[in-house]
Amino acid sequence: NGARLLLVGRDSLALEALARRHPGQISLVCADLTQRSGRHTVLDAARRFGGLNCVINAAGINQFSLLEQQDEEAIARLIDVNVTATLQLTHLLLPLLRQQPQALLVNLGSTFGSIGYPGFTAYCASKFALRGFSEALRRELADSHVKVLYIAPRATRTTMNSDDVVAMNNELQVEMDDPQEVARQIVHAIAAEREELYLGWPEKLFVRLNGLLPRLVDQALRKQLPVIKRFAGAEQPQPPTPQPNSTGEHP
Numbered sequence: 132n133g134a135r136l137l138l139v140g141r142d143s144l145a146l147e148a149l150a151r152r153h154p155g156q157i158s159l160v161c162a163d164l165t166q167r168s169g170r171h172t173v174l175d176a177a178r179r180f181g182g183l184n185c186v187i188n189a190a191g192i193n194q195f196s197l198l199e200q201q202d203e204e205a206i207a208r209l210i211d212v213n214v215t216a217t218l219q220l221t222h223l224l225l226p227l228l229r230q231q232p233q234a235l236l237v238n239l240g241s242t243f244g245s246i247g248y249p250g251f252t253a254y255c256a257s258k259f260a261l262r263g264f265s266e267a268l269r270r271e272l273a274d275s276h277v278k279v280l281y282i283a284p285r286a287t288r289t290t291m292n293s294d295d296v297v298a299m300n301n302e303l304q305v306e307m308d309d310p311q312e313v314a315r316q317i318v319h320a321i322a323a324e325r326e327e328l329y330l331g332w333p334e335k336l337f338v339r340l341n342g343l344l345p346r347l348v349d350q351a352l353r354k355q356l357p358v359i360k361r362f363a364g365a366e367q368p369q370p371p372t373p374q375p376n377s378t379g380e381h382p
Contacts, residue, residue, distance in 0.1 A: 137180050139164070139173050164190055164216040165208075174223045183227050185321070187237040188217045191257075195296050197363050198252045206253045213257035218264060225277070234277045235321060238265045242285045242329065245338040246348065249356055250363040269326060280320060283338070284313050285331030299362035303355055306331065 136157045140146050143161040150157045160176045162169035177183050192212050194205055221236065228234035243251055244258030262281060269279035286292065286300055286307040300307055308331060320328040329335045341348045352359075 135180075137176060137183070139176075164220055165211050167219075170216070170220050170223055173220065174227075177224060177227055182230055183224065184231040184233065185235045185237065186221070186224050186228060187239065187317075188221065189239040190217055190220075191239065191291070193251070193254050193291050195250050195293055195363060197250060197360065200363070201253060209253050210257055210260075213254070214260045214264075217261065221268070228277045229275065232276060235280060236268070236277060237280045237282060237317070237321065239317075240265070240281055240283045242283050242331065242334045242338060244283055245329075246334075246341045249352060249359045278324065278326070280325055281327050282317055282320065283327070283329045284308065285334040287313055295362045299358060302358055302362075 134156075136153075137160065138146055138149065138157055139160045139162055141161065141163055143159075146159045146161060150159055158176070158180060160173055162172040164170055164173070190212055192209055194201060194209060217238070225236075228236060238261055240261045241254075241258040243255045244262040247255050247259075262283070265279050265281035269281075272279060286296075286305055287310050288307045289310055292300075292307075297307070299305075313330060316328065316330060329338055337348060337351075
């Protein structure tokens with residue numbers, strides 16, 4: 132649609148490869164959002180960019196294992212990337228959004244921000260936090276021209292999911308969405324000025340059930356628990372690999 136993009140990530144080679152596929156449309160910032168210096172690098176780049184009217188917070192890492200198997204440092208790192216850095220970056224960029232006649236903040240959450248799922252305890256905690264942050268900030272900005280959109284995809288075919296997660300999803304017959312389709316629906320939600328978007332069926336139903344009748348979801352997940360534990364036990368906890376961080380968009 133002709134939008135100019137300011138892409139932020141830690142992997143300079145991946146960013147450069149993406150920019151080559153879209154020449155003239157993308158500006159790049161290589162930064163670690165968990166570091167104050169990295170966040171201010173993004174802020175400086177956004178100012179040079181001419182401001183932002185849309186910020187997409189997509190920073191996220193995952194770890195599939197039982198809580199007792201997880202390393203304390205890995206848990207802290209996950210919360211730092213998925214929650215703390217997102218709030219701190221939003222705090223820095225919000226004044227730039229306020230300078231626009233109309234602006235949007237998009238937070239990329241997860242179905243696991245509404246459903247606590249075994250094997251993903253730390254990840255669920257981070258996404259529950261992001262959902263609460265989005266809701267609170269939306270209400271805080273209700274008298275402004277800055278809107279907040281919370282996106283909750285279900286399982287998606289990306290490198291964020293390990294081989295064990297993919298194998299478990301196959302055995303449990305859990306559908307995994309194509310990332311291009313998820314991106315298409317996000318763009319549509321932005322254009323439609325949605326406040327929330329939950330993707331996938333029956334995951335959307337499970338989100339509602341978990342809010343109204345959580346014991347039914349308890350029973351369903353209890354039946355899946357032996358399979359979840361089998362695959363979670365097969366995966367030795369490793370330091371998580373950060374995914375692309377955030378995107379600023381300007382018309």
